[in-house]
Amino acid sequence: NAGVTQTPxxxxxxxxxSMTLQCAQDMNHEYMSWYRQDPGMGLRLIHYSVGAGIxxxxxxxxxxxxxxxxxxxxxxxxxxxxxxxxSVYFCASSYAPGQGTEAFFGQGTRLTVV
Amino acid sequence: GQQVMQIPQYQHVQEGEDxxxxxxxxxxxxxxxxxxxxxxxxxVFLIQLVKSGEVKKQKRLTFQFGEAKKNSSLHITATQTTxxxxxxxxxxxxxxxxxxxxxxxxxxxxx
Numbered sequence: 001n002a003g004v005t006q007t008p009x010x011x012x013x014x015x016x017x018s019m020t021l022q023c024a025q026d027m028n029h030e031y032m033s034w035y036r037q038d039p040g041m042g043l044r045l046i047h048y049s050v051g052a053g054i055x056x057x058x059x060x061x062x063x064x065x066x067x068x069x070x071x072x073x074x075x076x077x078x079x080x081x082x083x084x085x086x087s088v089y090f091c092a093s094s095y096a097p098g099q100g101t102e103a104f105f106g107q108g109t110r111l112t113v114v
Numbered sequence: 115g116q117q118v119m120q121i122p123q124y125q126h127v128q129e130g131e132d133x134x135x136x137x138x139x140x141x142x143x144x145x146x147x148x149x150x151x152x153x154x155x156x157x158v159f160l161i162q163l164v165k166s167g168e169v170k171k172q173k174r175l176t177f178q179f180g181e182a183k184k185n186s187s188l189h190i191t192a193t194q195t196t197x198x199x200x201x202x203x204x205x206x207x208x209x210x211x212x213x214x215x216x217x218x219x220x221x222x223x224x225x
Contacts, residue, residue, distance in 0.1 A: 031211060033212075033213070035215070040123065040217065041217065042120075042202060042215045042216055042217040042218045043157070043202065043204075043215035043218075044215075045212060045213070045214065045215075048211065048212060050211050058212065059214075090156060090157070092157075092213075094213075101162075102147065102159035102162065103147075103149075103157075103159065103204075103213060104159070105156040105157050105158070106156065107155075107156055108156050
């Protein structure tokens with residue numbers, strides 16, 4: 001039972017490079033989201049999706065793009081990486097958005113931008 | 115926008131002592147969830163509270179949801195080394211899909 005799978009686990013980028021963080025879930029969850037975790041800041045919502053074809057911005061969306069072409073996948077794109085995007089990124093999914101169901105998290109991607 | 119604050123940010127306790135973390139939302143919540151993140155790990159769901167004034171227990175952990183549904187607390191009795199980690203609350207507003215996380219309380223245990 002895979003749950004939520006994130007790749008890669010670690011990544012080092014140079015300023016200005018682009019990359020995509022992958023997230024896939026096999027639980028047929030409608031709701032998926034991306035968070036970044038920085039020391040003392042908790043988990044901050046970047047983007048989220050309530051179903052295939054629907055995405056919306058969270059608390060800190062600037063510098064990130066998302067798309068949701070299938071129920072299973074929710075990739076996060078960094079178009080031009082900046083040192084301020086050095087962080088740990090978590091993807092999460094849950095069954096029913098807005099109904100208080102638990103979120104399942106991936107293992108995280110530790111990104112360093114130099 | 116909605117803000118969820120937690121205090122304290124850090125807590126160091128002797129093994130066997132009790133521990134409490136408090137969560138406060140700027141808006142009324144439809145429900146609140148609690149998560150635990152072990153060092154180097156990912157957040158893992160502990161519990162959800164929905165009703166005003168609700169109290170739930172999981173062994174040594176007691177969770178409360180305030181009467182106004184704007185605050186919550188997690189109390190651990192007689193801490194053990196396995197309790198080490200960061201505890202997050204996360205709230206949802208009525209009719210809003212977004213789950214807003216608190217800033218977290220990092221618990222360390224002194225053996």
